[in-house]
Amino acid sequence: MSRLVAKGLTRRAGGRAIVDGVSLELVEGEFLALVGPNGSGKSTLISMLAGLKRPHAGDVRLGGARLDKTPRRDVARAIAVVEQQAETGERLTAREVVALGRTPHLGALSPWGEEDEAAVEAALAAVDMLRFADRDWHSLSGGERQRLHIARALAQEPGIVILDEPTNHLDIEHQLAILALVKARRMTVLAALHDLNHAALFADRIAVMDQGRLVALGRPGEVLTPERIATTFKVAAMIETAADGGCHIRFMPLPHGSQPPSRLPERHDKPRVINLLHGRV
Amino acid sequence: MTPFASASLRGLAVGAVCLTLLVAALLFGAAIGETRIPLETVARTVASHLRGGVHGIDPIDAGIVWNYRLSRAVVAAACGAALAVSGVVLQSLLRNPLADPYLLGISAGASYGAVSVAILGLGGGFLSLSVGALGGALLAFGFVVVLAFLSGRGPTAIILAGIAGSQLFNALTSFVVTKSATADEARGIMFWLLGNLSGVRWPDAWLAVPVALFGLTVCLLHSRALDAFAFGTHAAAALGIAVRRVQVVMIGTTALMTAVMVSLVGSIGFVGLVIPHAARLIVGVRHGILLPTAALVGAVFLIGADVLSRTIIAGQVLPIGVMTALFGAPAFALILVHRPAQTGGGR
Ligand SMILES: Nc1ncnc2c1ncn2[C@@H]1O[C@H](COP(=O)(O)OP(=O)(O)OP(=O)(O)O)[C@@H](O)[C@H]1O
Ligand SMILES: [Mg+2]
Numbered sequence: 001m002s003r004l005v006a007k008g009l010t011r012r013a014g015g016r017a018i019v020d021g022v023s024l025e026l027v028e029g030e031f032l033a034l035v036g037p038n039g040s041g042k043s044t045l046i047s048m049l050a051g052l053k054r055p056h057a058g059d060v061r062l063g064g065a066r067l068d069k070t071p072r073r074d075v076a077r078a079i080a081v082v083e084q085q086a087e088t089g090e091r092l093t094a095r096e097v098v099a100l101g102r103t104p105h106l107g108a109l110s111p112w113g114e115e116d117e118a119a120v121e122a123a124l125a126a127v128d129m130l131r132f133a134d135r136d137w138h139s140l141s142g143g144e145r146q147r148l149h150i151a152r153a154l155a156q157e158p159g160i161v162i163l164d165e166p167t168n169h170l171d172i173e174h175q176l177a178i179l180a181l182v183k184a185r186r187m188t189v190l191a192a193l194h195d196l197n198h199a200a201l202f203a204d205r206i207a208v209m210d211q212g213r214l215v216a217l218g219r220p221g222e223v224l225t226p227e228r229i230a231t232t233f234k235v236a237a238m239i240e241t242a243a244d245g246g247c248h249i250r251f252m253p254l255p256h257g258s259q260p261p262s263r264l265p266e267r268h269d270k271p272r273v274i275n276l277l278h279g280r281v
Numbered sequence: 282m283t284p285f286a287s288a289s290l291r292g293l294a295v296g297a298v299c300l301t302l303l304v305a306a307l308l309f310g311a312a313i314g315e316t317r318i319p320l321e322t323v324a325r326t327v328a329s330h331l332r333g334g335v336h337g338i339d340p341i342d343a344g345i346v347w348n349y350r351l352s353r354a355v356v357a358a359a360c361g362a363a364l365a366v367s368g369v370v371l372q373s374l375l376r377n378p379l380a381d382p383y384l385l386g387i388s389a390g391a392s393y394g395a396v397s398v399a400i401l402g403l404g405g406g407f408l409s410l411s412v413g414a415l416g417g418a419l420l421a422f423g424f425v426v427v428l429a430f431l432s433g434r435g436p437t438a439i440i441l442a443g444i445a446g447s448q449l450f451n452a453l454t455s456f457v458v459t460k461s462a463t464a465d466e467a468r469g470i471m472f473w474l475l476g477n478l479s480g481v482r483w484p485d486a487w488l489a490v491p492v493a494l495f496g497l498t499v500c501l502l503h504s505r506a507l508d509a510f511a512f513g514t515h516a517a518a519a520l521g522i523a524v525r526r527v528q529v530v531m532i533g534t535t536a537l538m539t540a541v542m543v544s545l546v547g548s549i550g551f552v553g554l555v556i557p558h559a560a561r562l563i564v565g566v567r568h569g570i571l572l573p574t575a576a577l578v579g580a581v582f583l584i585g586a587d588v589l590s591r592t593i594i595a596g597q598v599l600p601i602g603v604m605t606a607l608f609g610a611p612a613f614a615l616i617l618v619h620r621p622a623q624t625g626g627g628r
Contacts, residue, residue: 047515050519051518052515052518052519071523072518072521072522072523072524073521073523074521075521076519077521079519080519081519083515083516086515086516087512087513088511088512089376089378090511091566096566096567100508100509100511100512101520103505103508103509103520103521104521108503108504108505109502156520
């Protein structure tokens, strides 16, 4: 059940397609990184892949079966999602939040069992949050909350884990630790990431979104080219490729005049900004 | 002993204590009143009724205990439990700490149904006040549901639709009362609206108790689903909850429970708002334990409020809604003040 195939996914909002005909296959066991500028449709695509939002066109299949025809409980046993933002007003402890991950494994009458306890304990340990287990959710920092969301997803024991910017509140140690952790598990991972170096370091494949479209998909070395980065992210990049095929990217602002002519949206305030800059020089 | 065996033992012990508390509250409810009847007489009356046939007890005392006070205490307990459970469920489902069972227009609709019967003479004398109230409650609830459905179905849409429905039906009630009611009728209706257990007898209990037990059971069966709503509907769906179905079943169940209780005793305020918060302070937010706790606290609270309403002014019975609000409002204020501050995030 760890094979997720999307065909022609489209979703419209505000009079335009915010995800536009995206076809994508998540191969069993791989780490697929989803990158793209703000507003390029990553979170929307993720919601559709997890069955939380319905596509207006196209469909998603999980292990061959249509996702929207699969019972939610079965989907939740196969796919865990960590959303970009999720907050609660309830006074839950850290452990109770992680325990929510067991929900799809528990029936209305089945009691909380030893394996549930073990899964919660292991997940707390995996994200280095055991010491905080009995703390109140609202007393925890942003990064600690994020690690708990990830622990909750791990406690769900899914075949596929989908993470929307899992590292955006984390310190550098925990950024690397979390990504290494999900990669080391025998899980299929789809993660929206903003740090292209992290994507290059951890991902087996990288998917690039731009204005709702999937504009590139492939191995890090193939996808992360200076041209691609310049057109999609509007920055210049130097890419150092290591002998083992890994790469490291250094960024700098695009020099004036060398902006790729095609995709930059019109900005009405541009001339003023340039004048200001010129005035300073 | 494994931790799980000990946990279920502890559950049993807590359950036994709760049951004892409830029975004690019922007996006290039957003992206390204008004429104080010894607890022993109460116990013997109950025991002999359960065995069938009353012997060796003053028949007047026995009559007061059995026919008047005990039935009343049982209905109060059922109402308290049902309203508290409904409050817990709606607060969790709508993620709003101010939600209460009357949010969905039920109390306003019941008032309108009651005045339609009592003042406009709807049903030509064949309809009782309770039937009218039940009809009005369901009518208003239907109105709110349709409005919520049309306006986006999210928690905010439901709350706004509830406010609109309540305002509409309250306005209709005021219209009828000011246009057609005599001063006496207006006073009677007012008394009824504030909650009134005076006319309650065993047949009411035979309706209220099964409805409360049924509602509590249905909600308990959904307790894990309710837990999963802590981070919102999206997160609940991601945890495998069939969000739409759970919302429909839970809102329908609480609406039914509330409508039946309101039609029996009027709209007793504050129980459905305050008791859930009090119960959360005692046992936390997990619904498996929160729901039964709220039910118990609500039941005991309302039995106590009823006793107070009968005894606080000699020779006069106050509307029970006045008592719940008199004690509920300060209690609510205390809870708010003592609630540990939430830092960051959240609502
Ligand atoms: N209801 C809506 N109405 C109009 N536009 C919407 C709506 N929902 C989303 N959008 C737009 O769709 C685009 C894609 O949003 P999405 O959240 O998927 O982007 P993202 O790639 O995850 O961005 P980020 O990196 O900032 O998280 C955004 O431009 C957003 O403004
Ligand atoms: Mg996003």
